[in-house]
Amino acid sequence: MTLQQAIIHFSDADNCIKYMVDLRWPDGVVVCPTCGRNDVSWLSNQRKWQCKSNHAKRQFSAKVGTIFEDSPLGLDKWILASWMIANCKNGVSSYEIARNIGVTQKSAWFMLHRMRLVMDTTETDAKLGGSEGGPVEVDEAFVGGEPKNWHNSKRIAHHKAVRSERVRTYQNAFTHKTAVIGMLDRESRQIRAKVVPNVRRETLQNEILDIIEFGSKVYTDQAVTYKSLKDKYVHDTVNHANQYVNGQVHTNSIENFWSLMKRNLKGTYVAVEPFHLDRYLAEQCFRFNTSRTHNDETRCAKLFSQVLGKRLTYAELTGKEAGASF
Numbered sequence: 001m002t003l004q005q006a007i008i009h010f011s012d013a014d015n016c017i018k019y020m021v022d023l024r025w026p027d028g029v030v031v032c033p034t035c036g037r038n039d040v041s042w043l044s045n046q047r048k049w050q051c052k053s054n055h056a057k058r059q060f061s062a063k064v065g066t067i068f069e070d071s072p073l074g075l076d077k078w079i080l081a082s083w084m085i086a087n088c089k090n091g092v093s094s095y096e097i098a099r100n101i102g103v104t105q106k107s108a109w110f111m112l113h114r115m116r117l118v119m120d121t122t123e124t125d126a127k128l129g130g131s132e133g134g135p136v137e138v139d140e141a142f143v144g145g146e147p148k149n150w151h152n153s154k155r156i157a158h159h160k161a162v163r164s165e166r167v168r169t170y171q172n173a174f175t176h177k178t179a180v181i182g183m184l185d186r187e188s189r190q191i192r193a194k195v196v197p198n199v200r201r202e203t204l205q206n207e208i209l210d211i212i213e214f215g216s217k218v219y220t221d222q223a224v225t226y227k228s229l230k231d232k233y234v235h236d237t238v239n240h241a242n243q244y245v246n247g248q249v250h251t252n253s254i255e256n257f258w259s260l261m262k263r264n265l266k267g268t269y270v271a272v273e274p275f276h277l278d279r280y281l282a283e284q285c286f287r288f289n290t291s292r293t294h295n296d297e298t299r300c301a302k303l304f305s306q307v308l309g310k311r312l313t314y315a316e317l318t319g320k321e322a323g324a325s326f
């Protein structure tokens with residue numbers, strides 16, 4: 001299916017519900033999310049189910065218990081937005097989403113952040129490397145900061161607006177850049193990336209220990225922060241000053257990932273809090289990790305299979321109340 005075909009297919013509300021039912025209840029038996037009864041009745045005029053037991057939230061839609069639960073937007077819009085974010089190689093802006101599915105830019109921005117949260121599988125991701133995996137490239141990068149040519153008054157305004165407490169926790173006090181660490185298993189083509197509060201040896205090593213199996217081959221540059229990896233891994237380094245590629249020992253793949261990420265953020269990240277960066281990274285990782293194993297249709301389905309049990313409110317996202325519902 002192409003995006004065009006998807007738009008036609010999902011303009012039918014029943015197709016949307018069927019899509020959701022197939023993913024949530026693959027055996028076709030719809031289960032009450034409150035009590036677990038599996039003999040619920042379908043109320044066709046409301047496009048909802050009703051549980052036969054008498055309890056609160058007896059009636060439920062296909063969105064209940066998912067990231068879409070408290071959204072007034074229809075499943076058709078959610079499916080199309082998800083299709084776009086899952087499959088647009090270079091990312092998609094809230095303006096493009098807004099134009100294509102007919103919502104406000106603010107709604108689209110909120111949708112994008114919710115889907116990015118859905119893309120985040122940090123909690124359940126398998127470790128990299130190990131006996132099955134290949135060598136794992138590890139590298140850190142710095143994202144954001146403020147344009148050098150900003151006038152002082154703009155700088156001060158920016159700091160007032162953006163550098164809240166939670167921002168200061170992550171940004172470097174002098175450059176205002178946010179540090180991220182990335183690890184890429186060259187055999188399985190799986191990548192993990194996350195925001196770190198600093199690039200001190202202990203911080204980076206704890207992340208590495210968390211994500212890479214003991215005994216794996218690990219390639220890094222020669223930064224001192226990676227010096228004691230030899231205890232747990234087969235560690236090789238590349239010296240960027242003298243040589244770019246030392247046979248198999250290089251970190252080119254993860255560096256390519258960083259440049260793609262920076263291009264996709266298109267400099268707009270300047271105005272975005274580091275608080276959101278983990279979700280942007282989750283988006284980039286999701287597309288990278290599914291690029292060889294999925295097509296547009298299965299990639300969108302994979303994204304949809306991750307919507308259960310997740311929640312992100314506007315207040316959590318922005319630190320302020322939503323005002324009008326959207």
Ligand SMILES: [Zn+2]
Nearest residue numbers: 032034035051
């Ligand atoms: Zn029930």
